[in-house]
Amino acid sequence: MKVKEVSQLTGVSVRTLHHYDDIGLLTPDRTTQAGYRLYSDDNLATLQQILFFRELGFSLKKIKELLTSPAFSRQEAFEMQRKMLLEKRKQLDSMINTIEKTIQHGRGELVMTNEEKFKGFDFGENPYEQEARERWGDNAVDESNKKAIQFGPELGEEMNRIYFSLAGVRHMEPSSDEAQARIGEWFTFLNKMGSYSLEAFAGLGEMYVADERFTKNIDQFGEGLALFMRDAMAVYVKKGK
Structure with a gap:
């Protein structure tokens, strides 16, 4: 094929x-x-x-x-993946059960305890925050967190909207007018949160692909989105200079 x-x-x-x-x-x-x-x-x-x-x-x-790896066995890998996916499904089932109970709670059909309202969630720490503090200092991170609180839920909604918008054109050429218009929205959005020069914007795009954590999170909106964004950001920066 x-x-x-x-x-x-x-x-x-x-x-x-x-x-x-x-x-x-x-x-x-x-x-x-x-x-x-x-x-x-x-x-x-x-x-x-x-x-x-x-x-x-x-x-x-x-x-x-x-x-x-010479020791790799495709069949053993499938068995391991099956086990891990079953564990993941178990957590998702727990979260689905929580949201169904929350809906019933909102209708007055049952009463939930505070503990039940948060069953199934993973409250792990932000994996990026400590690294960000080491790279850019406490002041920069604290200022970013302050702005996130200031904008509230609207910030996350706007971010997701732009990601979905970019995912919708990720099969186009990164240099196309449509792709450049949408990546321009991303540049504008980031500068609401901080101060990004064109050079910093290009460097961030490289990080989307070089750092697997970023790639994983971005690609949730569409396979290959991180790679597309990196290329589109590079074109945007080149045109902006």
């Missing part, structure tokens, strides 16, 4: 498949003289495995280490 056919079959963008090839994570079995990538059934099985790992939060670097 050609790369476009694989993209249509799996929902993974062509840009992401090219990226997987570039980093040696998923190299097609054949390449034609014209340069077309040709994926075998074995390649598709590997891609399925990669997507299971991605769904479970594994970084691309870690996935590559696992797949290239």
